[in-house]
Amino acid sequence: MSDRLQRALGRIPLHLVLLLIVLIWLVPSFGLLVSSFRPAEAISSSGWWTVFDPPTEFTLDLYEEALTAQNMGRSFINSLFITIPATIIPIMAAAFAAYAFAWLEFPGRNILFTLVVGLLVVPLQLTFIPILQLYNRVGMTGTFVGLWLAHAAYGMPFAVYLLRNSVGGLPRDLFESAYLDGASSFDIFYRIVLPLVVPAIASLVIFQFLWVWNDLLVALIFLGGNPSVAPMTVTIANLVNSLGGGWQVLTAAAFISMALPLLVFFSLQRYFVRGILAGSVKG
């Protein structure tokens, strides 16, 4: 009993630090949420914390404005159309690569792996001009395919790195056993490896989905300003006029664009947590 008490007491500093981090993280988001329900004039004249001091006025005006803004529905579809393939393509490819890097023997395996992981340090801005030149030459600028490939390439190094560790952590006996059972490398990949690295893949899906969904820069560069292909991030950024007026509507737009990622996160987070714990609990 006193043991447990002592342990609980020992954890207090840890919990305090966690609480502090959570607060630092959440307060601005909470402020944003509160602001998004206030009238635009109120946002520009007083801080969000004044809502705790009645009378307060809440309204859905900003949401209405953001949702009915020109092209918003279209760009939601565009965002989905960009994000889903840009999530699936690199993770699928990375899973194949991870299996090969972890378990297939071929010359130069380690050097290749080091190279791929080394790409993590290349800033993506560095790649814009050469890739754009290439895309212009082959006519892929402003197309979804071009953007998918760009996102796939940017996401791959991390995906390969994470999945290789995960696939490499599977016991060798499993592969040998399957091999003796008559499984080909493809059988082993689809029937053994993929089901066993679902937690790692779920984590990657979350990362990659959020990154692509929230991306403004890459989309802007490779798609240009064409509204028919613009994702939500681009359309939302356009809500603000060139002099920065009307920024209040961004508060509501931000929450609208957050809705889907939140859904993805909460539906996958049970795998996510399991993935983190996978190594620490003896199965």
Next chain:
Amino acid sequence: MASITFEHVWKRFGDVIAVQDLDIFIEDQEFLVFVGPSGCGKSTSLRMLAGLDEITEGTIKIGDRVVNDVPPKDRNIAMVFQSYALYPHMSVYDNMAFGLKLRKTPKQEIDKRVKEAGSLLGIENLLDRKPKQLSGGQRQRVALGRAIVRDPAVFLMDEPLSNLDAKLRVQTRSEISKLHQRLATTFIYVTHDQTEAMTMGSRICVLKDGIMMQIDTPQGLYDYPDNVFVAGFIGSPAMNFFDVTMVEQDGDLYVDSGTFRLKLPPEKAQAAKPYAGQEVVCGVRPEDIHDREFTPPGIRAEPMTAEVDVTELMGNEVFVYLLTGKKQFIARVDPRTKAKVGKEMDVVFNMENVHLFDRKTEDVIR
């Protein structure tokens, strides 16, 4: 139904020689055990036969077919791994059916075989479970079942019992032996545990540093070890070894350790004659050393005296750790012994079962 032939098989990993010139013929339906300390090449030999490791030199045949370049799945073998290697995301049923599904066996046939194997192993009520819901012993059975459903010509087992607790190990040992009789196929079994080897194998191949030291039936290995290594490895507690000099006196041969001198019986003396005056190794099993008071009748007993260092009562017998000079040795004596720690004890050696080895080559003198 298949015999297995290793013909001058070598395995090298870079500069390291894992298996050296292994040459064995294993008959159909035999239960052969590879035994030896870790790193002796026993698992590597098995893995070469399975096709998981390549053969550096030599040939391996299953039946009459050279399998050096045959992929594992076409060798008609099944293997049970030390870790069981069950597929964690599949049910017991699917684990057992996996190999058959890949071979496009008809569904009904799969179902029949899995259920048969399940009832043979007493796991028919676990078929829907996942491996993590099973105990160690149950997992072990599933691993066996996965091999059985394939109906292979050869069963390979790589230390399948070493993850079980002592009691379960003994039980499973006899079950595997029964399985072997029932399935009437060739079993090849790898272990580092000489007890497992002795109790299960119809023949045992003892390996050390990649070299086959001896291959024989369990009793043959026990009674006629070819060298010091096999003599010391087989049997528990292990054989006692004394560094002795062969002394000739009045036409008789004696082994003299400096603290005791024992006369060799005529048959032994015959073979040892050329070693007269030389130093040899004399091996005596603990059960061939008796309390003089309880000397069994009809043995060729030679007396000596030693100091009792430790006694361990096992119930049906007593292990007495004795000291002669600085040399400690073990006797396995009648539980009625009056041996007292720190006191002298009179013992006799059964000279008929004494083993003599060349000091340099460590080979038996026969």
